[in-house]
Amino acid sequence: MRAGAQTEVWAPRATRVRLRRLGVDGSTLDEREMTSGPGGWWQVDAALADGERYGFVLGDGDQLRPDPRSRRQPDGVHAASAAFDETAFTWTDGAWTGRQLAGGLIYELHVGTFTPSGTFDAAIDRLSHLVELGVTHVELLPVNAFNGPWNWGYDGVLWYAVHEGYGGPRGYQRFVDAAHAHGLAVIQDVVYNHLGPSGNYLPEFGPYLRAGSRTTWGDSIDLDQTPVRDYIIDNALMWLRDRHVDGLRLDAVHALHDDSRTHILKQLAERADALSAHEGRPLTLIAESDLNDPTLILPREAGGYGLTAQWSDDWHHAVHVALTGETSGYYADFAAPDAIEKVTDGGFFHDGTFSSFRDHVHGAPIPHEVPAWRLVTFTQDHDQIGNRAAGDRLSATLSDDRLAVAAVLTLTAPGTPMLFMGEEWGASTPWQFFTSHPEPELGRATAEGRIAEFARMGWDAAVVPDPQDPKTFERSHLDWGELASSRHARLLDLYRRLAALRRELPELTEPGxxxxxxxxxxxxxxxxxxxxxxxxxxxxxxxxxxxxxxxxxxxxxxxxxxxxxxxxxxxxxxxxxxxxxxxx
The missing domain is CATH 2.60.40.1180 (Golgi alpha-mannosidase II)
Known part of the structure; x- marks a missing residue:
C-alpha cells in the first residue's frame, strides 16, 4: 500500500478492489470501493491511522487479503494488516555517521535463537558482548513476516513487515537505535529472489512471479514488471532510510533472473549510493552469489554493478577442508594443494576452472584492482552449518586447538571477516534447519526435500532432525551459560585478542x-x-x-x-x- 490522503494498492489482476477496515476483534468497521487507475493501481480517499487494522478484498468474493506492502502483521501473514507509522518512533542516533565495511568485522545472528527469549529487546542486552568482541557490523538473518512462530526467515511472504514474534517493527527500531548507540552498524539480510510457500497472496494482486521460471525455492520473481522492480527497490530503501539500517545482505542474487538493460542489482546500487550521499553515512550492499562473478563488485564505470561486497564461499570451502579433511560433495575440489593459496591471493578458487560438483567450468578471476575487503570471508555461517545434516558446528568435531587455528585463519584473512553467533566461544549448541509450517503437507515436503539434498552430499539422512519438531528449534538456541566454562572463555579471549590485532596492525586490513x-x-x-x-x-x-x-x-x-x-x-x-x- 502507498498511503497518505489516499490509500493505493497495485492490483492489475483484480477486476474489483475494496478497502476493508476492521476493529481489533476482527469485525468490519468500514468497506469502501477503490477506483482503478493507470498502471494497475487502485485508489481510494482514505488515510489509515497508526495501528488501524485493514486489508483488501479482491473481485466479488469476501476473503480479506493483507496489504502487499504491509509494515505490520500483528496476527500473522494470513490476517489483516495494521497501519504502522514509522515516524512515531523517537530516534536517538542523530549523531550516527555509520561505519564503512573496509576494516570491519561482521557478526551474523538469528534473532529468534540468539537469546533464550528470541526478541529484539533481548538481543539489545547482548550488544555489549559484541562490542567487547570487536564487532563493527551486526548482520541479522531475515526478519520479514513469515507463517508460523519460528523459521530461519527465508520463507518470508510480506517483505515490508517485521515478524511479530521478534518484537515487530517497533522492536526493530529499538534494536537499530540501540546498536548505533553501541557504535555498531546493522546489516539486514533480505530475500528478493523468491517468496515463501505459505501466505503468499501477491500473485492474486499482480504478476509478481514469472510463470515457467523457477528457482530452487519456487517460482522466480518477474523482474520484467516495473512495479515489481519498484516493490524491491522501495523495500530496500525502506530499511536503509526509514529504519536507519546501514546495509543489506542480498540473498542468493544468482536466482534473480533479469535480462533488462539495467540489472536490478545495478539499479539498487545506484539508488543506495544516492541515498548514502543524502544521508551522509555509508550504506553497504553485500551479495550472496554462487556465480563467482566479479561483475557484482566492479565499479559501474567499469561495467560492474557497483555493489559493496560479496560473500566468498570458496574461501570457506578451502579453509573448511584444511581444518576438517572433509572432501565430499562440493568440498572435493578444495582438497587441492593450492586451494588456500588461491583463495587467499585471488579470492576465488573457481575463477574459470572446472568445478566437479557443478560439472562445468565455473567463475571468473577478480581483477587485481579490486580490494580484498570486498569479499566477506568466514569459516562458519548459517548456511554452512545449518545446511549440514545434523547442523553441527566445527566445535562438534574439531579439537580446541583446531578451533583456535580456525579463529586465526578467520581474523587474519585478507577479506572482511564474518563470525556466526556463538563461534567466538566454540558454542556446543547446533544450528539446525527449523520451520513451523502450520500445514502438515508442507512440513512433510520440507523434510523430504532436505533428505534428498543431503543424499547428494553423501551425508547420512538418518541424522537429519525433523525441521518441524519444536525441539529442533529449541536445540538451536545459544547457551550463554557456556561462557562460565574456562574452555569457552579461553576461545573467546583469543577471538577478542585477534580482533584487537586487526584494529592495531594495518597489514591485517591491507586492501590489496x-x-x-x-x-x-x-x-x-x-x-x-x-x-x-x-x-x-x-x-x-x-x-x-x-x-x-x-x-x-x-x-x-x-x-x-x-x-x-x-x-x-x-x-x-x-x-x-x-x-x-x-x-x-
Whole structure:
C-alpha cells in the first residue's frame, strides 16, 4: 500500500478492489470501493491511522487479503494488516555517521535463537558482548513476516513487515537505535529472489512471479514488471532510510533472473549510493552469489554493478577442508594443494576452472584492482552449518586447538571477516534447519526435500532432525551459560585478542587482494595434515595442522600464538595444531 490522503494498492489482476477496515476483534468497521487507475493501481480517499487494522478484498468474493506492502502483521501473514507509522518512533542516533565495511568485522545472528527469549529487546542486552568482541557490523538473518512462530526467515511472504514474534517493527527500531548507540552498524539480510510457500497472496494482486521460471525455492520473481522492480527497490530503501539500517545482505542474487538493460542489482546500487550521499553515512550492499562473478563488485564505470561486497564461499570451502579433511560433495575440489593459496591471493578458487560438483567450468578471476575487503570471508555461517545434516558446528568435531587455528585463519584473512553467533566461544549448541509450517503437507515436503539434498552430499539422512519438531528449534538456541566454562572463555579471549590485532596492525586490513604470499611448508595428501605460511606485509601467519612440531623459516616477534612455541635464530617452531602471528 502507498498511503497518505489516499490509500493505493497495485492490483492489475483484480477486476474489483475494496478497502476493508476492521476493529481489533476482527469485525468490519468500514468497506469502501477503490477506483482503478493507470498502471494497475487502485485508489481510494482514505488515510489509515497508526495501528488501524485493514486489508483488501479482491473481485466479488469476501476473503480479506493483507496489504502487499504491509509494515505490520500483528496476527500473522494470513490476517489483516495494521497501519504502522514509522515516524512515531523517537530516534536517538542523530549523531550516527555509520561505519564503512573496509576494516570491519561482521557478526551474523538469528534473532529468534540468539537469546533464550528470541526478541529484539533481548538481543539489545547482548550488544555489549559484541562490542567487547570487536564487532563493527551486526548482520541479522531475515526478519520479514513469515507463517508460523519460528523459521530461519527465508520463507518470508510480506517483505515490508517485521515478524511479530521478534518484537515487530517497533522492536526493530529499538534494536537499530540501540546498536548505533553501541557504535555498531546493522546489516539486514533480505530475500528478493523468491517468496515463501505459505501466505503468499501477491500473485492474486499482480504478476509478481514469472510463470515457467523457477528457482530452487519456487517460482522466480518477474523482474520484467516495473512495479515489481519498484516493490524491491522501495523495500530496500525502506530499511536503509526509514529504519536507519546501514546495509543489506542480498540473498542468493544468482536466482534473480533479469535480462533488462539495467540489472536490478545495478539499479539498487545506484539508488543506495544516492541515498548514502543524502544521508551522509555509508550504506553497504553485500551479495550472496554462487556465480563467482566479479561483475557484482566492479565499479559501474567499469561495467560492474557497483555493489559493496560479496560473500566468498570458496574461501570457506578451502579453509573448511584444511581444518576438517572433509572432501565430499562440493568440498572435493578444495582438497587441492593450492586451494588456500588461491583463495587467499585471488579470492576465488573457481575463477574459470572446472568445478566437479557443478560439472562445468565455473567463475571468473577478480581483477587485481579490486580490494580484498570486498569479499566477506568466514569459516562458519548459517548456511554452512545449518545446511549440514545434523547442523553441527566445527566445535562438534574439531579439537580446541583446531578451533583456535580456525579463529586465526578467520581474523587474519585478507577479506572482511564474518563470525556466526556463538563461534567466538566454540558454542556446543547446533544450528539446525527449523520451520513451523502450520500445514502438515508442507512440513512433510520440507523434510523430504532436505533428505534428498543431503543424499547428494553423501551425508547420512538418518541424522537429519525433523525441521518441524519444536525441539529442533529449541536445540538451536545459544547457551550463554557456556561462557562460565574456562574452555569457552579461553576461545573467546583469543577471538577478542585477534580482533584487537586487526584494529592495531594495518597489514591485517591491507586492501590489496594479491598482497598476501602463501607458502605450503608441509605438503600432504590429506589437506588437514598440512602446514603453511601466509605473509602479509611484515607479518607472517603460521599454520600447523600436522600431528608433529613444524619449524618455519620465520624469525621475529611472536605477537600471538595459540599454543606454546619456540623461537630459534632462524625460525619459529610451532606445536601440532597451532598457529602464530609473527612480526618479521
Amino acid at each position: 587482494i594479491r598482497e598476501p604470499s602463501v607458502d605450503l611448508v608441509v605438503p600432504a595428501d590429506e589437506p588437514e595434515r598440512r602446514a603453511f605460511r601466509i605473509d602479509r606485509g611484515g607479518l607472517s601467519i603460521l599454520i600447523n595442522l600436522t600431528s608433529a612440531d613444524v619449524e618455519f623459516d620465520v624469525a621475529g616477534q611472536v605477537l600471538l600464538a595459540t599454543r606454546e612455541f619456540a623461537s630459534t635464530t632462524d625460525g619459529t617452531i610451532l606445536l601440532s595444531e597451532s598457529a602464530a602471528i609473527v612480526r618479521r
